[in-house]
Amino acid sequence: xxxxxxxxxAISPWMKREGxxxxxxxxxxxxxxxxxxxxxxxxxxxxxxxHEVISAISTCMSExxxxxxxxxxxxxxxxxxxxxxxxxxxxxxxxxxAEQAKYGAVLMNADESVSIMVNEEDHIRIQxxxxxxxxxxVLHRANEIDDFIEKNVDYAFDERRGYLTSCPTNVGTxxxxxxxxxxxxxxxSKKMSRIIxxxxxxxxxxxxxxxEGTEAQGNIFQISNQMTLGKSEEDIMEDLAGVVTQVIQxxxxxxxxxxxxxKLQLEDKLFRSLGTLENCRIIQSKEAAKCLSDxxxxxxxxxxxxxxxxxxxxxxxxxxxxxxxxYAGEVLTPEERDIRRATLIRERIKLENR
Numbered sequence: 001x002x003x004x005x006x007x008x009x010a011i012s013p014w015m016k017r018e019g020x021x022x023x024x025x026x027x028x029x030x031x032x033x034x035x036x037x038x039x040x041x042x043x044x045x046x047x048x049x050x051h052e053v054i055s056a057i058s059t060c061m062s063e064x065x066x067x068x069x070x071x072x073x074x075x076x077x078x079x080x081x082x083x084x085x086x087x088x089x090x091x092x093x094x095x096x097x098a099e100q101a102k103y104g105a106v107l108m109n110a111d112e113s114v115s116i117m118v119n120e121e122d123h124i125r126i127q128x129x130x131x132x133x134x135x136x137x138v139l140h141r142a143n144e145i146d147d148f149i150e151k152n153v154d155y156a157f158d159e160r161r162g163y164l165t166s167c168p169t170n171v172g173t174x175x176x177x178x179x180x181x182x183x184x185x186x187x188x189s190k191k192m193s194r195i196i197x198x199x200x201x202x203x204x205x206x207x208x209x210x211x212e213g214t215e216a217q218g219n220i221f222q223i224s225n226q227m228t229l230g231k232s233e234e235d236i237m238e239d240l241a242g243v244v245t246q247v248i249q250x251x252x253x254x255x256x257x258x259x260x261x262x263k264l265q266l267e268d269k270l271f272r273s274l275g276t277l278e279n280c281r282i283i284q285s286k287e288a289a290k291c292l293s294d295x296x297x298x299x300x301x302x303x304x305x306x307x308x309x310x311x312x313x314x315x316x317x318x319x320x321x322x323x324x325x326x327y328a329g330e331v332l333t334p335e336e337r338d339i340r341r342a343t344l345i346r347e348r349i350k351l352e353n354r
Contacts, residue, residue, distance in 0.1 A: 010086075010317075010318065010323060010326070010327075011313075011314055011317065011318075012090055012092075012111065012112035012113070012129075013110070013111035013112065013113075014111045014112060014113040014129060014130065014131060015027075015131065015310070015313050015314075015317075016310060017131045018131055018132060018309065019130060019131035019132020019133065019134050020132045020133045020134060021132055021133040021248055022131060022132040022133075022309070023182075023300045023309075024181055024182055024183070024247075024248050024251050024252070025132050025133040025179050025180070025181055025182075025244065025248065026131070026132075026180040026181065026182055026220065026312075026313060027129055027130065027131055027132070027179070027180045028129070028130050028131075028132065028133060028134045028135050028137075028138050028177075028178075028179050028180075029091070029127065029128070029129050029130075029138060029177070029178050029179070029180075030127070030128050030135070030138040030139045030141075030142045030175065030176070030177050031125055031126065031127045031128075031142075031175070031176045031177075031178075032124075032125070032126040032142050032143075032146050032173075032174050032175055033121075033122045033124070033125050033163065033165045033170045033174035033175075033176070034122060034123065034124040034125075034126070034146065034149070034155055034156075034163060034165075034174060035122050035123045035124070035155065035156040035163075035164060035165060035166075036053060036056065036123050036124070036153050036154065036155065036156065037154045037155060037156040037157070038154065039052065039053050039123065041122065041123070041166045042101065042104075042119045042120065042121065042122065042123060042166065043121065043166050045103070045119070047102075047103055050102075050103035050104075050119045051103060053118060053119055053123050054073075054075075054103070054105050054118050054119065056153060057105075057107070057116070057118050057123075057124065057149070057153075058073055058105075058107070059152075060148075060149055060152040060153060061107055061116070061149075070109065070110065071107040071108060071109055071114070071116070072107065072108055072109075073105055073106070073107045074087075074105060074106050074107075074108070075104075075105050076097065076098070076101055076102070076103070076104040076105060076106075077102065077103065082322055082325050082326060082331070083322075083326075084098035084099075085098065085320075085321065085322030085325075086322040086323055086326055087106065088322070089317055089320040089321075089322045089323055090112065090317060091129065092106065092108060092112060092115045092127075093106050093115065093117055093120075094117065094120055094125075096120055096121060097117050097119075097120040101119050101120050103119055104117065104118060104119040104120055105117075105118040105119065106118065112129075113128060113129050113130060114126075114127070114128055114129075114141070114145065115127045115129075116145070121165075121166045121167060122165050122166050122170070122174075124149065126142050126145050126146055126149075127142075128141045128142040128145070133179065133244065133248075135177055135179065135237055135240065135241055135244075136237065136241075138177075139175075139177065139233065139237060143233075161229070162174070162228075162229065168229075169226070169228065170228050171228065171229050172227075172228040172229030172230060172231070173228045173229075173231065173232070173233050173236065174228060175225070175228055175233055175236055176224055176225060176228070177224060177225055177236060177237055177240050178222050178223060178224035178225075178240075179222070179223055179224075179240070179244050180220060180221075180222050181220070181221050181222075181223060181244070181247060181248075181251075182218075182219060182220055182293065182296060182297075182312070183219055183220075183221055183247070183251050184219040184293050184294070184296075184297045185251055185254035185255040185257075185258055185297070186247075186250060186251050186254050187219045188254070188258060189254045189257065189258065191250070191254060192221075195247065195250070199223065199243055199247075202239065202243060203225070203226055203227050203239070204223055204224065204225055204226060204239070204240060204243055205223070205224050205225075205226050206221055206222070206223055207221070207222045207224070208220070208221070208222065217285065217286060217289040217290075218289030218290060218292055218293040218312070218316060219290075219293040220289075220293070220316070223240070223243065223244060223247070224240070225239065225240055255297075255300075255301060259301065266303075267303055269294060270294050270295065270297060270298035270303055270304060271298075271303075271304070272294075273290070273291040273292075273294035273295055273298075274291075274294075274295050274298065274304060276291050277291050277292070277295065277345050277346070277349060278346060278349050279346070280342040280345065280346070281339070281342050282335075282338045282339050282342050283338055283341050283342045283345065284338050284341075285319060285320070285321075285341065288315070288319050288341055288345065289316065292311070292312050292315050292316060293312070295307065295311065295312070296309070296311070296312035299311075306352075307349075307352050308352060311348065311349075311352065314348070315344075315345060315348060318344060318348070319341045319344060319345065321337055324337050324340045324341060324344065325337070327340070327344065328340055
């Protein structure tokens with residue numbers, strides 16, 4: 001398969017669009033955790049019970065309804081390890097569903113902006129994604145799907161505690177909202193180390209690109225709520241949106257300071273990173289992420305013209321281990337992946353120049 005076709009087929013259609021504040025906010029996500037009251041939770045379920053849940057959700061979502069859309073179901077037990085890894089890298093399923101949920105499944109719509117995980121930590125996890133800073137929009141869409149499902153199944157719900165979930169931290173609204181942010185100037189100016197503790201004190205979490213337990217490669221950070229109990233959906237979203245707005249302002253100010261005070265040094269750094277990507281023959285994921293971050297900053301500051309903004313979104317995913325192996329059509333060693341990563345990056349930049 002040619003690289004052009006592979007990119008077209010591999011990248012989720014929603015990722016190719018731009019949204020509000022997209023120079024800093026790469027994407028917005030909302031996830032709702034729900035359980036069906038008559039079934040034991042997935043952590044204690046056997047194969048029969050798990051398949052009954054899948055059947056119930058599949059039947060529900062196949063009904064003709066505007067909110068239901070047309071969703072394709074993939075069963076985890078029928079997928080190869082590399083296929084599951086690709087779904088994780090595209091943020092369509094969690095690592096937990098890929099690695100531990102033996103009788104799990106996922107339903108996805110055509111542009112992959114909606115995915116519903118079944119039998120992960122909870123029976124149902126509704127996830128909606130959008131480019132840029134669109135928290136209200138993704139919450140509205142998730143709530144429409146949630147309302148539709150609730151018409152057809154009986155949720156595990158307590159009048160005092162709210163929605164009941166496997167993990168106590170999700171009890172209440174069951175809502176996890178997050179934004180993916182590209183914050184290179186705050187990192188370069190060494191301000192991020194002060195901002196993260198301040199955000200944590202407000203009850204929000206700052207994590208890496210793939211969530212809990214991952215580091216922020218390529219200066220990409222995920223900011224999300226931690227509390228779901230005792231707060232309404234409106235309060236959670238308002239708190240998160242307020243913090244994200246402040247971080248956007250601080251990143252913009254830091255970018256301006258770098259341009260005003262260290263313009264030549266900044267340009268040198270960005271052009272060197274572009275040169276590395278254009279000419280490398282072997283490159284590890286951390287170095288690739290760092291260089292891609294620099295190039296994206298150069299694009300946003302109009303220092304590196306003629307390159308699409310989507311290149312960071314695309315290559316941060318396409319250069320992950322699962323995608324590299326899918327593109328190669330074979331299992332690769334770490335060194336082989338580093339070689340393939342370099343080749344893919346060079347070819348992608350050539351496509352851009354063409």
